[in-house]
Amino acid sequence: xxxxxxxxxxxxxDGSIRGKAMTFLQKLGADDTTxxxxxxxxxxxxxxxxxxxxxxxxxxxxxxxxxxxGETHYVIHGIWAHDDAIAVARxxxxxxNPINGLPQIDEIAPPTAALPVTPPAxxxxxxxxxxxxxxxxxxxxxxxxLPDDIVDRAMAAADEDAVLDLAQRHEGWIGSILVDLAAGDxxxxxxxxxxxxxxxxxxxxxxxxxQSLRRPAAALQYAFIDDQDELRRVIExxxxxxxxxxLHPEQRRxxxxxxxxxxxxSGGAGTGKxxxxxxxxxxxxxxxPDARIVLTTFTTNLAEALGDGLTQLDPRVRQAxxxxxxGVHVAGVDALAAAVxxxxxxxLTEAVRKVLGEERSAPLARTVGTRWREVVESTGTTLxxxxxxxxxxxxxxxxxxxxxxxHDEAGYLxxxxxxxxxxxxxxxxxxxxALISAYRSQSRIDGSLDFTEAxxxxxxxxxxxxxxxxxxxxxxxxxxxxxxxxxxLRALVGEHADDLFIAEDSHQRIYGTRVVLGxxxxxxVGRSQRLTLNYRTTAQNLHYAMSILDGGQYVDLEEExxxxxxxxxxxxxxxxxxxxxxxxxxxxxxxxxxxGWLDDGDAPETVAVLVPDRFHRDRVVTALTEADxxxxxxxxxxxxADRVPVMTMHRxxxxxxxxxxxxxGNPSPAELARLESLDPSERADAQLRARSLRYxxxxxxxxxxxxxxxx
Numbered sequence: 001x002x003x004x005x006x007x008x009x010x011x012x013x014d015g016s017i018r019g020k021a022m023t024f025l026q027k028l029g030a031d032d033t034t035x036x037x038x039x040x041x042x043x044x045x046x047x048x049x050x051x052x053x054x055x056x057x058x059x060x061x062x063x064x065x066x067x068x069x070g071e072t073h074y075v076i077h078g079i080w081a082h083d084d085a086i087a088v089a090r091x092x093x094x095x096x097n098p099i100n101g102l103p104q105i106d107e108i109a110p111p112t113a114a115l116p117v118t119p120p121a122x123x124x125x126x127x128x129x130x131x132x133x134x135x136x137x138x139x140x141x142x143x144x145x146l147p148d149d150i151v152d153r154a155m156a157a158a159d160e161d162a163v164l165d166l167a168q169r170h171e172g173w174i175g176s177i178l179v180d181l182a183a184g185d186x187x188x189x190x191x192x193x194x195x196x197x198x199x200x201x202x203x204x205x206x207x208x209x210x211q212s213l214r215r216p217a218a219a220l221q222y223a224f225i226d227d228q229d230e231l232r233r234v235i236e237x238x239x240x241x242x243x244x245x246x247l248h249p250e251q252r253r254x255x256x257x258x259x260x261x262x263x264x265x266s267g268g269a270g271t272g273k274x275x276x277x278x279x280x281x282x283x284x285x286x287x288x289p290d291a292r293i294v295l296t297t298f299t300t301n302l303a304e305a306l307g308d309g310l311t312q313l314d315p316r317v318r319q320a321x322x323x324x325x326x327g328v329h330v331a332g333v334d335a336l337a338a339a340v341x342x343x344x345x346x347x348l349t350e351a352v353r354k355v356l357g358e359e360r361s362a363p364l365a366r367t368v369g370t371r372w373r374e375v376v377e378s379t380g381t382t383l384x385x386x387x388x389x390x391x392x393x394x395x396x397x398x399x400x401x402x403x404x405x406x407h408d409e410a411g412y413l414x415x416x417x418x419x420x421x422x423x424x425x426x427x428x429x430x431x432x433x434a435l436i437s438a439y440r441s442q443s444r445i446d447g448s449l450d451f452t453e454a455x456x457x458x459x460x461x462x463x464x465x466x467x468x469x470x471x472x473x474x475x476x477x478x479x480x481x482x483x484x485x486x487x488x489l490r491a492l493v494g495e496h497a498d499d500l501f502i503a504e505d506s507h508q509r510i511y512g513t514r515v516v517l518g519x520x521x522x523x524x525v526g527r528s529q530r531l532t533l534n535y536r537t538t539a540q541n542l543h544y545a546m547s548i549l550d551g552g553q554y555v556d557l558e559e560e561x562x563x564x565x566x567x568x569x570x571x572x573x574x575x576x577x578x579x580x581x582x583x584x585x586x587x588x589x590x591x592x593x594x595x596g597w598l599d600d601g602d603a604p605e606t607v608a609v610l611v612p613d614r615f616h617r618d619r620v621v622t623a624l625t626e627a628d629x630x631x632x633x634x635x636x637x638x639x640x641a642d643r644v645p646v647m648t649m650h651r652x653x654x655x656x657x658x659x660x661x662x663x664x665g666n667p668s669p670a671e672l673a674r675l676e677s678l679d680p681s682e683r684a685d686a687q688l689r690a691r692s693l694r695y696x697x698x699x700x701x702x703x704x705x706x707x708x709x710x711x
Contacts, residue, residue: 001029001030001031001071002028002029002031002032002071002072002073002074003029003071003072003073003074003224003225004025004028004029004073004074004076004224004225004231005073005074005075005076005213005222005223005224005225006076006222006223006225006231007075007076007077007078007171007221007222008171008172008220008221008222009077009078009171009221010061010076010077010078010079013079014079017055017056017059017079020055020056020059021055021059021061021079022231024037024053024054024055024061025061025076025231026231028053028074029225029231032072032074036054037053037054038052038053038054039051039052039053039065040052040053042086042089042090044090045089045090045091046090046091046092046093046108047064047092047093047094049064049065049066049094049206050062050063050064050065050089050090050092050093050094051063051064051065051074051089052085052086052089055079058081058082059079059080059081059082059085060079060080060081060082060085060086061076061077061078061079061085062077062078062079062080062085062088062089062092063075063076063077064077064094064209066206066209066210067206068204068206068207068209068210069207069210073210075094075213075222077092077105088107091107091108091109092105092106092107092108093105093106093107093108094209095209096199096201096208096209096211096212097145097212098145098198098201099141099142099143099144099145099196099198100144100145100173100194100196100197100198100217101196101197101198101199101211101212101215102145102173102196102212102215102217102218103209103212103213103215103218103221103222104145104147104174106147126158128155128156128157128158129157129158129159129160129162129163129182130154130155130157130163130181130182131155133181133184135155135181135187137151137152137155139187140154140155140181140187143187143191144177144187144190144191144196145196146174146177146178147174150166150170150174150178153166154166154178154181160182160183160539161539161571163178163179163181163182164178164179164182164539164568164569164570164571165571166178167179167182167569168569168570168571171220171221172217172218172220172221172222173194173217173218173220173221175569176194176217176220176248176533176569177190177194179533179567179568179569180193180533180567182567183532183567193249193250194216194217194249194250195215195216195217195249196217197215199211199212216249216252216253217249219247219248219249219252220247220248220249229315229316247272247275247279248272248533250531250533251272251275251276251279251531252279254276254280254529255276255279255280255283256283258497258498259497259498259501259527260497260527261495261496261497261499261500261523261524261527262499262500262501262502262517262522262523262524262527263498263500263501263502263524263527263528263529264478264502264503264504264517264524264527264528264529264557264558265501265502265503265504265528265529265530265531266503266504266505266506266528266529266530266531267503267505267530267531267532267566268505268507268531268532268534268546268566268699269505269507269508269534269536269537269545269695269696269699270534270535270536270537270542270568270656270699271531271532271533271534271535271566272531272533272535273476273503273504273505273531274306274309274476274503274654275309275535276503276531277295277306277474277476277501277503278295278306278309278310278313279313280474280501281293281295281310281317281328281474282310282313282314282317282328284328284472284498285317285318285327285328288471289318289326289327290326291326291471291472292320292324292325292326292327292329292469292470292471292472293320293327293328293329293470293471293472293473293474294323294328294329294330294331294336294470294472294473294474294492294493295307295310295328295329295330295474295476296330296331296332296333296336296473296474296475296476296489297332297333297475297476297477297654298332298333298477298480298481298485298511299332299653299654300332300335300636301636301651301653301654302332302476302477302653302654303330303331303332303335304638305654305655306330306476307319307330310328310330322339323336323339323340323343323469323470324469324470329470333455333475333481333485333488333489334451334454334455336458336488336492337451337454337455337457337458337485337488338364338454338458340458340461340462340469340488340492341363341364341454341457341458341461342364344458344461347461347464347465348363348457348461350464351457351458351460351461351464352449352457354405354460354464355402355405355453355456355457355460356407356440356453356457357405357407357408358407358440358444360443360444360447360448360449361447362446362447362448363447363448363449363454363457365446365447365448365449366448366449366450366451366454367443367446367448367449367450367453371439371442371443371450372390372393372394372439373390374442375393375435375438375439375442376388376389376390376393376435378438379434379435379438381431381434381435382427382431383428383431383432383435385677386422386677386678386679386680386682387422387424387428387431387432387679388435389674389677389678391674391678391682391686392422392678392679392682393432393435393436393439395512395513395682396417396420396432396436397436397439397452398452398482398483398484398512399417399419399420399482399483399513399515400412400415400417400420401415401436402452402453402456402483402484403456403483403484403487403519403520405456405460409430409433409437412429412432412433412436413426413429413430413433418516418519419514419515419516419519421681422679422681422682452482452484452485453484455482455484455485455487455488456484456487456488458488458491459484459487459488459490459491460491462488462491462492463491468491468492468493468494469492470492470493471493471494472493472498472499472501473489473492473493473499473500473501474500474501474502474503475489475500475501475502475503475504476503477503477504477505477508477653477654478502478503478504478557479504479505479506479508479509479514479515479557480508480509480510480511480512481512481515482512482515483515483519483520486515486517486520486521486522487520487521489522490520490521490522500522502517502522502524502557504557506557507549507692507695508653508692508695508696509688509689509692510649510650510653510689510692510693510696511689513685514557514685515557516557516558517557517558518558524557524558525558528558532566532567533566533567533568533569534566534567534568534569534570534699535569535570536656536699536702537568537570537699537701537702538568538570538571538572538573538702538703539567539568539570539571539572540571540572540573540574540575541568541572541575541698541699541701541705542566542567542568542699544574544575544698544705544707545695545698545699546566546695548691548694548695548698549691549692549695552688552691553688570702572703572704573704575698575701575705575706575707576705576706576707577707577709578706578707578708578709579709579710580708580709580710581710582710583619583710585710586663586708586710587619587620587623589661589708590609590620590623590624590661590663590708591623591624591627591629593661593706594607594609594624594629594631594644594661595627595629597659597704598629598644602658602659603642604630604631604641604642604643604644605639605640605641605642605643605644605645606657606658606659607644607657607658607659607660607661608639608644608645608646608647608652608655608657608659608660608661608700609624609631609644609645609646609647609660609661609663610646610647610648610649610652610660610661610662610663610697610700611646611647611648611649611663611665612648612649612663612664612665613648613665614633614635614648616648616663616665617633617646617647617648618633620646620663621633621646624644624646629644630642630643630644631643631644631645631646632644632645632646633646633647634646634647634651635647635651639655645657649662649693649694649696649697650693652696652697652700653696655700656700656701656702657700657701657702658701658702658703658704659701659702659703659704659705659706660697660698660700660701660704660705660706661706661707661708662694662697662698662701662705662706662707662708663708664694664707664708664709664710665710666710675687
């Protein structure tokens with residue numbers, strides 16, 4: 001049976017012929033002599049290995065036949081109309097790049113008339129970008145292996161946009177190297193990242209090409225298709241889901257490498273952290289089918305998206321239904337803690353007592369989210385309003401009291417408070433403890449635990465039982481987890497190689513306050529790396545999103561300052577910023593943009609409207625519906641096909657759309673008053689999260705972003 005090697009270009013098959021292409025490739029992979037395929041060589045071609053195949057009466061596939069490893073391989077280059085396919089087949093050549101050892105397709109263009117020479121301008125133009133960055137064209141050719149004609153165009157490109165435009169016209173390693181050069185990377189660093197290596201030719205040219213196709217950087221452009229199901233996923237997914245198959249060599253390194261303990265992978269929105277996690281979960285499951293692998297994140301919606309992504313990547317991966325079973329168990333971190341509490345039995349009482357110093361009659365129930373506010377409003381205190389608020393008290397409880405298992409005022413008076421920027425003297429500590437004590441008293445009435453208490457109790461139960469129900473834990477959106485969550489995850493898996501793999505981006509922290517992992521038993525010093533190439537968002541949209549973060553001081557999970565420096569592999573139009581002066585104007589602008597995109601042929605589910613809150617969301621859905629635009633408010637449920645999803649910025653985390661209308665809104669008087677009531681350090685952190693929320697929302701757009709502002 002021949003092996004199918006799908007090129008990324010070939011995966012972008014027009015929707016009208018995907019079914020026929022699938023049938024053709026299935027038959028080709030089963031038996032290339034099947035009647036009707038008409039797999040034939042082409043006369044007068046530059047590469048004798050090129051073949052065409054009959055998809056139907058009109059369409060033909062162009063491919064290369066390689067014979068090596070005792071079997072036949074077909075590298076699928078693309079599908080074109082019959083005459084175009086013949087023309088392409090005659091002029092393409094598959095070879096091994098002699099400098100970097102990677103596969104390369106050259107297109108030998110037919111002779112053309114000489115283009116007229118433009119006389120030099122009177123004024124000397126500014127130096128091209130790569131010249132200003134100090135790059136030598138000789139290095140680009142002789143060290144990186146870029147083709148001469150591409151180097152000539154790259155060295156003449158005036159600015160970053162021009163280099164990115166050139167990169168976008170070249171799939172695979174060529175485009176990736178151009179993006180890195182435009183971002184200012186050195187030639188040596190690109191060689192290391194892309195794992196480029198000069199390989200001397202052997203006596204078997206087909207074997208040399210096959211070896212080059214298996215190089216890490218070749219995975220940017222080519223994928224060996226193992227079976228018919230994987231072939232179907234590549235074709236049906238198209239370019240929108242190409243990340244599932246074509247990985248950057250840097251991403252592949254984190255998928256397959258083993259680490260002697262916890263590892264942290266950071267990176268901005270769209271850099272592929274979640275992609276790495278999903279691929280790594282599959283890799284761990286393939287290495288050991290009996291391994292108990294947990295894939296988790298902060299919210300239920302994000303956990304569902306992880307499960308969907310794993311299924312889309314490879315439905316053969318066993319997804320365990322319960323914690324502790326072999327396979328990949330995908331669940332939100334609070335759901336994992338709840339599962340541990342449900343299975344704790346009679347020992348749960350002792351774990352609750354160790355954490356809280358008291359018992360709870362209904363530890364499986366969760367405390368209402370308004371309890372801190374109710375306690376503040378109903379309990380007298382001498383604390384200033386900057387401290388007597390639910391933001392400060394809930395954070396103090398989660399970051400100081402619960403991790404240290406403090407039971408009484410005496411314990412709180414002497415505990416260290418690292419990372420808490422608000423200083424408390426003895427009198428203020430006593431007043432804070434009085435409110436914490438009132439909070440616990442209220443919870444004793446209904447016997448419940450809040451989510452942070454539940455995670456802390458689950459961690460304590462696992463520690464006292466010496467039980468580790470997971471062999472590997474992979475965490476997405478780690479910046480949003482609380483100290484109790486980290487204590488729980490540390491207890492969930494024993495300390496050994498590949499125990500914890502954490503993906504995080506401090507710029508996307510939109511829920512809790514910042515955490516330093518080393519304080520909670522997760523030692524990652526020396527085991528951290530960062531992704532910088534954005535695969536989702538165009539360079540123009542990314543630039544707008546990064547500008548939102550300008551001036552903010554962000555700190556990562558190792559208490560180090562977070563940098564940016566992200567670059568995009570894609571270009572597109574600049575975001576449109578539209579200012580309106582009224583609510584009707586805002587709704588009218590939203591309707592006009594969404595209806596215009598749908599009239600242009602965009603599928604409703606690929607367009608989204610993102611808003612600050614549920615009030616905005618419901619208002620927008622009503623306006624779109626009244627304008628005969630199919631729309632749906634999305635909360636916990638998944639977006640629906642044939643409906644434009646309208647969701648809050650918080651709910652949009654973990655999603656992506658082709659086109660997005662982002663409605664910024666303005667803080668309500670109540671929200672402004674709440675911010676003013678906070679301690680300055682707490683207020684600054686809340687403002688950072690507000691920036692991060694808008695950054696997250698802006699990076700949901702792949703191609704087109706419209707920002708509607710009011711006032």
